[in-house]
Amino acid sequence: MNEKIADRSMSQTVRAQLALRDMVLSGQLRAGERISELQAVDITGVSRTPVRMALVRLEDEGLLQAIPSGGFMVKAFSERDILDSIELRGTMEGLAARLAAERGVSARQLEPLKECLGDIDQLVQQDPVSVDAFSSYVALNARFHALLNELSGSSPVMRQIDRVAALPFASPSAFVMAQSALPEAHQILVIAQDHHRTVVDAIENREGARAEAVMREHARLAVRNLRLALRNRTHLDLLPALALATASVDK
Template structure:
Protein backbone atom coordinates (compact mmCIF):
# COMPACT_ATOMS: atom_id res chain seq x y z
CA UNK A 1 0.00 0.00 0.00
CA UNK A 2 1.26 3.50 -0.83
CA UNK A 3 2.09 5.88 1.97
CA UNK A 4 -1.00 8.15 2.35
CA UNK A 5 1.31 11.12 2.95
CA UNK A 6 2.78 10.76 -0.53
CA UNK A 7 1.21 13.22 -3.02
CA UNK A 8 -0.49 12.09 -6.25
CA UNK A 9 2.42 12.92 -8.55
CA UNK A 10 4.73 10.65 -6.57
CA UNK A 11 2.14 7.88 -6.27
CA UNK A 12 1.82 7.91 -10.04
CA UNK A 13 5.42 6.82 -10.27
CA UNK A 14 4.60 3.61 -8.45
CA UNK A 15 1.58 2.97 -10.68
CA UNK A 16 3.72 3.48 -13.76
CA UNK A 17 5.42 0.12 -13.38
CA UNK A 18 6.60 -2.62 -11.04
CA UNK A 19 9.58 -2.72 -8.73
CA UNK A 20 11.74 -4.44 -11.34
CA UNK A 21 11.86 -1.19 -13.32
CA UNK A 22 14.72 1.23 -12.75
CA UNK A 23 14.05 4.57 -11.10
CA UNK A 24 14.44 6.31 -14.46
CA UNK A 25 11.99 3.86 -16.09
CA UNK A 26 9.39 4.63 -13.40
CA UNK A 27 9.65 8.37 -13.85
CA UNK A 28 9.81 8.23 -17.66
CA UNK A 29 6.74 5.99 -17.90
CA UNK A 30 4.74 8.25 -15.58
CA UNK A 31 5.56 11.22 -17.81
CA UNK A 32 4.89 9.45 -21.11
CA UNK A 33 1.54 7.99 -20.03
CA UNK A 34 0.34 11.32 -18.71
CA UNK A 35 0.23 10.36 -15.01
CA UNK A 36 2.48 13.34 -14.29
CA UNK A 37 1.33 16.48 -16.09
CA UNK A 38 3.29 18.98 -18.14
CA UNK A 39 4.61 21.78 -15.97
CA UNK A 40 4.36 19.67 -12.82
CA UNK A 41 7.29 19.76 -10.40
CA UNK A 42 8.88 16.45 -9.45
CA UNK A 43 9.93 16.43 -5.81
CA UNK A 44 13.15 14.47 -5.41
CA UNK A 45 12.60 13.66 -1.72
CA UNK A 46 9.04 12.43 -2.22
CA UNK A 47 9.99 10.28 -5.20
CA UNK A 48 12.84 8.65 -3.29
CA UNK A 49 10.44 7.92 -0.40
CA UNK A 50 7.77 6.49 -2.70
CA UNK A 51 10.19 4.25 -4.61
CA UNK A 52 12.07 3.30 -1.41
CA UNK A 53 15.45 4.31 -2.79
CA UNK A 54 18.01 6.92 -1.81
CA UNK A 55 18.01 10.37 -3.36
CA UNK A 56 21.17 9.61 -5.34
CA UNK A 57 19.58 7.37 -8.03
CA UNK A 58 16.53 9.67 -8.16
CA UNK A 59 18.73 12.70 -8.78
CA UNK A 60 20.70 10.81 -11.45
CA UNK A 61 17.45 9.70 -13.14
CA UNK A 62 16.06 13.23 -13.17
CA UNK A 63 19.27 14.60 -14.65
CA UNK A 64 19.26 11.89 -17.35
CA UNK A 65 15.62 12.59 -18.21
CA UNK A 66 16.41 16.30 -18.47
CA UNK A 67 19.12 15.30 -20.94
CA UNK A 68 16.50 13.40 -22.94
CA UNK A 69 14.35 16.53 -23.07
CA UNK A 70 11.51 15.25 -20.88
CA UNK A 71 12.28 17.51 -17.92
CA UNK A 72 13.34 21.11 -17.43
CA UNK A 73 15.62 22.20 -14.60
CA UNK A 74 15.68 25.58 -12.89
CA UNK A 75 17.80 26.59 -9.85
CA UNK A 76 15.77 26.78 -6.63
CA UNK A 77 12.83 25.10 -8.35
CA UNK A 78 14.27 21.77 -9.40
CA UNK A 79 12.88 19.54 -12.14
CA UNK A 80 9.55 20.03 -13.87
CA UNK A 81 7.90 18.09 -16.70
CA UNK A 82 8.59 19.96 -19.91
CA UNK A 83 5.72 21.68 -21.72
CA UNK A 84 5.55 21.47 -25.52
CA UNK A 85 3.77 23.84 -27.93
CA UNK A 86 1.04 22.34 -30.06
CA UNK A 87 3.16 22.69 -33.22
CA UNK A 88 5.84 20.44 -31.69
CA UNK A 89 3.23 17.82 -30.76
CA UNK A 90 1.71 17.86 -34.25
CA UNK A 91 5.17 17.49 -35.79
CA UNK A 92 5.95 14.55 -33.48
CA UNK A 93 2.71 12.80 -34.51
CA UNK A 94 3.43 13.34 -38.21
CA UNK A 95 6.94 11.93 -37.88
CA UNK A 96 5.65 9.07 -35.73
CA UNK A 97 2.98 8.25 -38.36
CA UNK A 98 5.68 7.87 -41.01
CA UNK A 99 8.03 5.86 -38.81
CA UNK A 100 5.37 3.52 -37.39
CA UNK A 101 4.10 3.02 -40.93
CA UNK A 102 7.56 1.79 -41.87
CA UNK A 103 7.56 -0.45 -38.78
CA UNK A 104 4.25 -2.02 -39.87
CA UNK A 105 5.64 -2.57 -43.37
CA UNK A 106 8.76 -4.24 -41.99
CA UNK A 107 6.62 -6.44 -39.73
CA UNK A 108 4.56 -7.57 -42.73
CA UNK A 109 7.70 -8.26 -44.76
CA UNK A 110 9.60 -10.06 -42.01
CA UNK A 111 6.75 -11.81 -40.24
CA UNK A 112 5.79 -12.05 -36.59
CA UNK A 113 7.43 -14.32 -34.05
CA UNK A 114 5.19 -16.59 -31.99
CA UNK A 115 5.62 -14.29 -29.00
CA UNK A 116 4.89 -11.10 -30.96
CA UNK A 117 1.78 -12.59 -32.52
CA UNK A 118 0.58 -13.75 -29.10
CA UNK A 119 0.99 -10.27 -27.58
CA UNK A 120 -0.92 -8.65 -30.45
CA UNK A 121 -3.71 -11.22 -30.33
CA UNK A 122 -4.01 -10.77 -26.57
CA UNK A 123 -4.20 -6.99 -26.92
CA UNK A 124 -6.88 -7.28 -29.62
CA UNK A 125 -8.90 -9.73 -27.53
CA UNK A 126 -8.61 -7.50 -24.47
CA UNK A 127 -9.78 -4.53 -26.52
CA UNK A 128 -12.73 -6.51 -27.86
CA UNK A 129 -13.78 -7.36 -24.30
CA UNK A 130 -13.39 -3.78 -23.14
CA UNK A 131 -15.52 -2.40 -25.98
CA UNK A 132 -18.17 -5.13 -25.87
CA UNK A 133 -20.12 -3.20 -23.20
CA UNK A 134 -20.76 -0.37 -25.65
CA UNK A 135 -19.59 2.24 -23.14
CA UNK A 136 -16.43 3.22 -21.29
CA UNK A 137 -15.88 4.13 -17.66
CA UNK A 138 -13.20 6.41 -16.25
CA UNK A 139 -11.12 3.53 -14.88
CA UNK A 140 -11.01 1.85 -18.29
CA UNK A 141 -8.39 4.29 -19.54
CA UNK A 142 -5.67 2.44 -17.61
CA UNK A 143 -6.71 -0.85 -19.21
CA UNK A 144 -6.81 0.63 -22.69
CA UNK A 145 -3.44 2.34 -22.18
CA UNK A 146 -1.82 -1.09 -21.75
CA UNK A 147 -3.79 -2.57 -24.67
CA UNK A 148 -2.73 0.23 -26.99
CA UNK A 149 0.88 0.29 -25.80
CA UNK A 150 1.28 -3.49 -26.10
CA UNK A 151 0.00 -3.45 -29.69
CA UNK A 152 2.34 -0.68 -30.83
CA UNK A 153 5.32 -2.04 -28.89
CA UNK A 154 4.90 -5.56 -30.33
CA UNK A 155 4.77 -4.24 -33.91
CA UNK A 156 7.88 -2.18 -33.32
CA UNK A 157 9.69 -5.27 -32.04
CA UNK A 158 8.50 -7.18 -35.11
CA UNK A 159 10.12 -4.55 -37.36
CA UNK A 160 13.51 -5.76 -36.06
CA UNK A 161 15.24 -2.46 -36.71
CA UNK A 162 17.11 -0.80 -33.89
CA UNK A 163 17.54 2.53 -35.69
CA UNK A 164 13.80 2.75 -36.33
CA UNK A 165 13.05 1.96 -32.69
CA UNK A 166 15.41 4.71 -31.52
CA UNK A 167 13.83 7.27 -33.86
CA UNK A 168 10.33 6.44 -32.63
CA UNK A 169 11.55 6.65 -29.05
CA UNK A 170 12.70 10.22 -29.74
CA UNK A 171 9.17 11.06 -30.95
CA UNK A 172 7.83 9.71 -27.66
CA UNK A 173 9.96 12.26 -25.81
CA UNK A 174 7.17 14.68 -26.66
CA UNK A 175 4.94 13.09 -23.98
CA UNK A 176 1.51 13.69 -25.50
CA UNK A 177 2.61 11.91 -28.70
CA UNK A 178 3.52 8.68 -26.88
CA UNK A 179 1.36 5.61 -27.56
CA UNK A 180 1.10 5.26 -23.76
CA UNK A 181 -0.69 8.59 -23.50
CA UNK A 182 -4.35 8.16 -24.36
CA UNK A 183 -5.90 11.03 -26.32
CA UNK A 184 -9.68 11.72 -26.28
CA UNK A 185 -10.99 8.71 -24.36
CA UNK A 186 -14.46 8.56 -25.88
CA UNK A 187 -16.10 5.29 -26.95
CA UNK A 188 -16.42 6.23 -30.63
CA UNK A 189 -12.75 7.22 -30.90
CA UNK A 190 -11.48 4.16 -29.05
CA UNK A 191 -13.71 1.88 -31.16
CA UNK A 192 -12.28 3.35 -34.35
CA UNK A 193 -8.69 3.04 -33.15
CA UNK A 194 -9.18 -0.53 -32.01
CA UNK A 195 -10.74 -1.45 -35.37
CA UNK A 196 -7.64 0.10 -36.97
CA UNK A 197 -5.50 -2.28 -34.92
CA UNK A 198 -7.46 -5.25 -36.25
CA UNK A 199 -7.03 -4.08 -39.86
CA UNK A 200 -3.31 -3.45 -39.43
CA UNK A 201 -2.84 -6.91 -37.91
CA UNK A 202 -4.80 -8.52 -40.76
CA UNK A 203 -2.61 -6.77 -43.35
CA UNK A 204 0.54 -7.96 -41.58
CA UNK A 205 -0.70 -11.55 -41.41
CA UNK A 206 -1.65 -11.37 -45.09
CA UNK A 207 1.90 -10.16 -45.86
CA UNK A 208 0.62 -6.96 -47.44
CA UNK A 209 3.41 -4.55 -46.42
CA UNK A 210 2.28 -1.44 -48.28
CA UNK A 211 -1.30 -1.77 -47.04
CA UNK A 212 -0.04 -2.28 -43.48
CA UNK A 213 2.10 0.85 -43.80
CA UNK A 214 -0.79 2.92 -45.17
CA UNK A 215 -3.17 1.75 -42.44
CA UNK A 216 -0.69 2.53 -39.68
CA UNK A 217 0.02 5.99 -41.07
CA UNK A 218 -3.71 6.74 -41.19
CA UNK A 219 -4.17 5.34 -37.69
CA UNK A 220 -1.56 7.59 -36.04
CA UNK A 221 -2.65 10.59 -38.12
CA UNK A 222 -6.23 10.03 -36.93
CA UNK A 223 -5.12 10.17 -33.30
CA UNK A 224 -3.27 13.42 -34.03
CA UNK A 225 -6.40 14.91 -35.58
CA UNK A 226 -8.50 13.91 -32.55
CA UNK A 227 -6.03 15.56 -30.19
CA UNK A 228 -5.90 18.81 -32.13
CA UNK A 229 -9.70 18.99 -32.43
CA UNK A 230 -10.10 18.41 -28.70
CA UNK A 231 -7.67 21.20 -27.84
CA UNK A 232 -8.46 23.81 -30.47
CA UNK A 233 -11.71 22.89 -32.18
CA UNK A 234 -9.87 22.94 -35.51
CA UNK A 235 -8.24 20.39 -37.80
CA UNK A 236 -4.47 19.97 -37.48
CA UNK A 237 -3.88 20.75 -41.15
CA UNK A 238 -5.63 24.15 -40.98
CA UNK A 239 -4.73 25.44 -37.53
CA UNK A 240 -1.16 25.18 -36.31
CA UNK A 241 -0.81 27.34 -33.26
CA UNK A 242 2.20 27.91 -31.06
CA UNK A 243 0.87 27.45 -27.55
CA UNK A 244 1.88 24.98 -24.82
CA UNK A 245 -0.31 21.94 -24.32
CA UNK A 246 -0.68 20.04 -21.04
CA UNK A 247 -0.10 16.29 -21.02
CA UNK A 248 -3.57 15.22 -22.11
CA UNK A 249 -5.15 12.06 -21.21
CA UNK A 250 -4.27 7.65 -28.04
Protein backbone atom coordinates (compact mmCIF):
# COMPACT_ATOMS: atom_id res chain seq x y z
CA MET A 1 0.00 0.00 0.00
CA ASN A 2 2.81 2.40 0.94
CA GLU A 3 4.48 1.57 -2.37
CA LYS A 4 1.33 2.51 -4.28
CA ILE A 5 1.08 5.81 -2.40
CA ALA A 6 4.73 6.57 -3.21
CA ASP A 7 4.16 5.79 -6.91
CA ARG A 8 1.08 8.01 -6.98
CA SER A 9 2.99 10.84 -5.30
CA MET A 10 5.82 10.50 -7.83
CA SER A 11 3.33 10.58 -10.72
CA GLN A 12 1.75 13.76 -9.33
CA THR A 13 5.17 15.33 -8.89
CA VAL A 14 6.04 14.67 -12.53
CA ARG A 15 2.64 15.98 -13.62
CA ALA A 16 3.14 19.20 -11.66
CA GLN A 17 6.73 19.55 -12.85
CA LEU A 18 5.76 19.23 -16.52
CA ALA A 19 2.80 21.62 -16.18
CA LEU A 20 4.84 24.32 -14.45
CA ARG A 21 7.80 23.88 -16.81
CA ASP A 22 5.49 24.29 -19.79
CA MET A 23 4.06 27.49 -18.31
CA VAL A 24 7.55 28.94 -17.90
CA LEU A 25 8.79 27.92 -21.33
CA SER A 26 5.58 29.04 -23.05
CA GLY A 27 5.89 32.51 -21.52
CA GLN A 28 2.81 32.21 -19.28
CA LEU A 29 5.04 32.65 -16.25
CA ARG A 30 7.53 35.46 -16.83
CA ALA A 31 11.04 36.12 -15.56
CA GLY A 32 10.93 37.57 -12.06
CA GLU A 33 7.40 36.32 -11.38
CA ARG A 34 6.91 34.73 -7.95
CA ILE A 35 5.30 31.29 -7.59
CA SER A 36 4.10 30.12 -4.20
CA GLU A 37 3.26 26.53 -3.30
CA LEU A 38 -0.43 27.42 -2.99
CA GLN A 39 -0.41 29.10 -6.41
CA ALA A 40 1.27 26.03 -7.91
CA VAL A 41 -1.38 23.81 -6.30
CA ASP A 42 -4.12 25.92 -7.90
CA ILE A 43 -2.37 25.87 -11.28
CA THR A 44 -1.66 22.14 -11.42
CA GLY A 45 -4.50 20.66 -9.36
CA VAL A 46 -1.91 18.59 -7.47
CA SER A 47 -1.56 18.47 -3.67
CA ARG A 48 1.11 20.41 -1.79
CA THR A 49 3.69 17.67 -1.12
CA PRO A 50 4.23 16.65 -4.78
CA VAL A 51 4.00 20.32 -5.83
CA ARG A 52 6.78 21.16 -3.37
CA MET A 53 8.92 18.40 -4.88
CA ALA A 54 8.13 19.63 -8.41
CA LEU A 55 9.21 23.17 -7.54
CA VAL A 56 12.49 21.89 -6.11
CA ARG A 57 13.10 19.87 -9.28
CA LEU A 58 12.50 22.96 -11.42
CA GLU A 59 14.97 24.82 -9.22
CA ASP A 60 17.49 22.03 -9.92
CA GLU A 61 16.83 22.48 -13.65
CA GLY A 62 17.62 26.17 -13.30
CA LEU A 63 14.17 27.44 -14.24
CA LEU A 64 13.25 28.64 -10.74
CA GLN A 65 15.10 30.27 -7.88
CA ALA A 66 14.12 29.91 -4.21
CA ILE A 67 13.51 33.25 -2.51
CA PRO A 68 14.12 33.98 1.22
CA SER A 69 10.54 35.12 1.87
CA GLY A 70 9.21 31.77 0.67
CA GLY A 71 8.23 30.31 -2.65
CA PHE A 72 10.15 30.52 -5.90
CA MET A 73 10.81 33.04 -8.64
CA VAL A 74 11.11 32.41 -12.39
CA LYS A 75 14.72 33.00 -13.35
CA ALA A 76 16.02 35.18 -16.14
CA PHE A 77 18.98 33.98 -18.19
CA SER A 78 22.03 35.78 -19.48
CA GLU A 79 23.58 35.08 -22.84
CA ARG A 80 26.42 33.32 -21.04
CA ASP A 81 23.94 31.04 -19.23
CA ILE A 82 22.39 29.97 -22.53
CA LEU A 83 25.71 29.45 -24.31
CA ASP A 84 27.12 27.48 -21.36
CA SER A 85 24.03 25.23 -21.30
CA ILE A 86 24.35 24.52 -25.03
CA GLU A 87 28.07 23.85 -24.66
CA LEU A 88 27.40 21.51 -21.75
CA ARG A 89 24.88 19.52 -23.78
CA GLY A 90 27.35 19.26 -26.65
CA THR A 91 30.03 18.03 -24.26
CA MET A 92 27.77 15.36 -22.77
CA GLU A 93 26.39 14.21 -26.13
CA GLY A 94 29.93 14.15 -27.46
CA LEU A 95 30.91 11.86 -24.59
CA ALA A 96 27.93 9.60 -25.35
CA ALA A 97 28.92 9.38 -29.02
CA ARG A 98 32.55 8.65 -28.15
CA LEU A 99 31.56 5.87 -25.74
CA ALA A 100 29.28 4.34 -28.38
CA ALA A 101 32.10 4.39 -30.93
CA GLU A 102 34.77 3.07 -28.60
CA ARG A 103 32.65 0.35 -27.06
CA GLY A 104 31.23 -0.68 -30.40
CA VAL A 105 27.63 -1.13 -31.53
CA SER A 106 26.13 -3.77 -33.77
CA ALA A 107 24.55 -3.20 -37.17
CA ARG A 108 21.23 -4.14 -35.60
CA GLN A 109 21.61 -1.44 -32.93
CA LEU A 110 22.31 1.14 -35.63
CA GLU A 111 19.22 0.24 -37.70
CA PRO A 112 16.73 2.48 -35.82
CA LEU A 113 19.17 5.38 -36.05
CA LYS A 114 19.60 4.92 -39.79
CA GLU A 115 15.83 4.65 -40.27
CA CYS A 116 15.46 7.93 -38.40
CA LEU A 117 18.08 9.49 -40.69
CA GLY A 118 16.06 8.36 -43.71
CA ASP A 119 12.90 9.96 -42.33
CA ILE A 120 14.75 13.23 -41.70
CA ASP A 121 16.17 13.10 -45.23
CA GLN A 122 12.64 13.24 -46.64
CA LEU A 123 11.98 16.45 -44.74
CA VAL A 124 15.32 18.04 -45.59
CA GLN A 125 14.72 17.42 -49.30
CA GLN A 126 11.91 19.99 -49.19
CA ASP A 127 13.04 23.48 -50.19
CA PRO A 128 11.53 25.60 -48.82
CA VAL A 129 10.71 23.46 -45.80
CA SER A 130 7.09 23.80 -44.65
CA VAL A 131 6.15 24.66 -41.06
CA ASP A 132 4.49 21.23 -40.79
CA ALA A 133 7.75 19.62 -41.88
CA PHE A 134 9.62 21.56 -39.20
CA SER A 135 7.14 20.27 -36.61
CA SER A 136 7.84 16.72 -37.78
CA TYR A 137 11.56 17.45 -37.69
CA VAL A 138 11.34 18.41 -34.00
CA ALA A 139 10.02 14.94 -33.12
CA LEU A 140 12.46 13.10 -35.41
CA ASN A 141 15.42 15.13 -34.19
CA ALA A 142 14.51 14.36 -30.56
CA ARG A 143 14.27 10.66 -31.46
CA PHE A 144 17.63 10.72 -33.24
CA HIS A 145 19.38 12.27 -30.24
CA ALA A 146 17.70 9.87 -27.81
CA LEU A 147 18.71 6.83 -29.87
CA LEU A 148 22.25 8.14 -30.24
CA ASN A 149 22.62 8.71 -26.51
CA GLU A 150 21.29 5.21 -25.73
CA LEU A 151 24.09 3.72 -27.82
CA SER A 152 26.57 4.93 -25.19
CA GLY A 153 25.29 2.14 -22.94
CA SER A 154 25.91 4.46 -19.98
CA SER A 155 23.02 5.17 -17.63
CA PRO A 156 24.93 7.91 -15.76
CA VAL A 157 25.73 9.73 -19.01
CA MET A 158 22.14 9.47 -20.26
CA ARG A 159 20.81 10.81 -16.94
CA GLN A 160 23.10 13.82 -17.12
CA ILE A 161 22.13 14.49 -20.74
CA ASP A 162 18.47 14.46 -19.73
CA ARG A 163 19.23 16.94 -16.95
CA VAL A 164 21.13 19.38 -19.13
CA ALA A 165 18.63 19.10 -22.01
CA ALA A 166 15.92 20.26 -19.57
CA LEU A 167 17.73 23.58 -19.10
CA PRO A 168 16.13 26.47 -21.01
CA PHE A 169 17.27 26.61 -24.65
CA ALA A 170 19.61 23.62 -24.20
CA SER A 171 17.57 20.84 -25.84
CA PRO A 172 18.53 19.67 -29.34
CA SER A 173 15.36 21.20 -30.82
CA ALA A 174 15.21 24.37 -28.72
CA PHE A 175 15.37 26.76 -31.67
CA VAL A 176 14.00 24.62 -34.50
CA MET A 177 10.57 26.25 -34.71
CA ALA A 178 12.06 29.73 -34.33
CA GLN A 179 14.31 29.07 -37.33
CA SER A 180 11.46 27.73 -39.46
CA ALA A 181 10.55 31.19 -40.78
CA LEU A 182 14.12 32.31 -41.45
CA PRO A 183 15.70 32.57 -44.93
CA GLU A 184 18.55 30.30 -43.73
CA ALA A 185 16.15 27.58 -42.52
CA HIS A 186 16.86 24.98 -45.19
CA GLN A 187 20.63 25.51 -45.09
CA ILE A 188 20.71 24.95 -41.33
CA LEU A 189 18.74 21.71 -41.63
CA VAL A 190 21.12 20.45 -44.32
CA ILE A 191 24.12 21.15 -42.07
CA ALA A 192 22.44 19.50 -39.07
CA GLN A 193 21.58 16.40 -41.09
CA ASP A 194 25.15 16.19 -42.37
CA HIS A 195 26.30 16.19 -38.74
CA HIS A 196 23.81 13.40 -38.00
CA ARG A 197 25.13 11.25 -40.82
CA THR A 198 28.76 11.96 -39.97
CA VAL A 199 28.42 10.94 -36.32
CA VAL A 200 26.64 7.70 -37.26
CA ASP A 201 29.45 6.95 -39.70
CA ALA A 202 32.06 7.70 -37.00
CA ILE A 203 30.33 5.42 -34.51
CA GLU A 204 30.02 2.66 -37.09
CA ASN A 205 33.76 2.92 -37.82
CA ARG A 206 34.63 3.12 -34.12
CA GLU A 207 36.19 6.58 -34.43
CA GLY A 208 35.58 7.92 -30.95
CA ALA A 209 37.39 11.26 -31.20
CA ARG A 210 35.66 12.09 -34.48
CA ALA A 211 32.22 11.18 -33.11
CA GLU A 212 32.77 13.35 -30.04
CA ALA A 213 33.98 16.34 -32.07
CA VAL A 214 31.00 16.16 -34.44
CA MET A 215 28.45 16.19 -31.62
CA ARG A 216 30.13 19.12 -29.90
CA GLU A 217 30.06 21.07 -33.17
CA HIS A 218 26.48 19.96 -33.79
CA ALA A 219 25.34 21.52 -30.49
CA ARG A 220 26.84 24.84 -31.55
CA LEU A 221 24.30 25.05 -34.36
CA ALA A 222 21.85 26.02 -31.61
CA VAL A 223 23.96 29.12 -30.92
CA ARG A 224 23.71 30.10 -34.57
CA ASN A 225 19.95 29.49 -34.53
CA LEU A 226 19.55 31.65 -31.42
CA ARG A 227 21.36 34.57 -33.03
CA LEU A 228 19.41 34.24 -36.26
CA ALA A 229 16.12 34.14 -34.36
CA LEU A 230 17.05 37.27 -32.44
CA ARG A 231 18.14 39.04 -35.60
CA ASN A 232 14.78 38.34 -37.26
CA ARG A 233 12.63 39.49 -34.34
CA THR A 234 9.32 39.22 -36.21
CA HIS A 235 9.36 35.46 -35.59
CA LEU A 236 10.16 35.43 -31.87
CA ASP A 237 6.54 34.42 -31.22
CA LEU A 238 7.66 30.93 -32.28
CA LEU A 239 9.92 30.84 -29.20
CA PRO A 240 7.97 32.38 -26.28
CA ALA A 241 10.55 31.23 -23.72
CA LEU A 242 13.03 33.69 -25.20
CA ALA A 243 11.27 36.33 -23.09
CA LEU A 244 13.30 34.88 -20.22
CA ALA A 245 16.51 35.90 -21.92
CA THR A 246 15.92 38.45 -24.68
CA ALA A 247 16.99 41.47 -22.67
CA SER A 248 20.35 40.01 -21.68
CA VAL A 249 21.05 38.30 -24.99
CA ASP A 250 20.51 41.48 -26.94
CA LYS A 251 23.06 43.49 -24.97
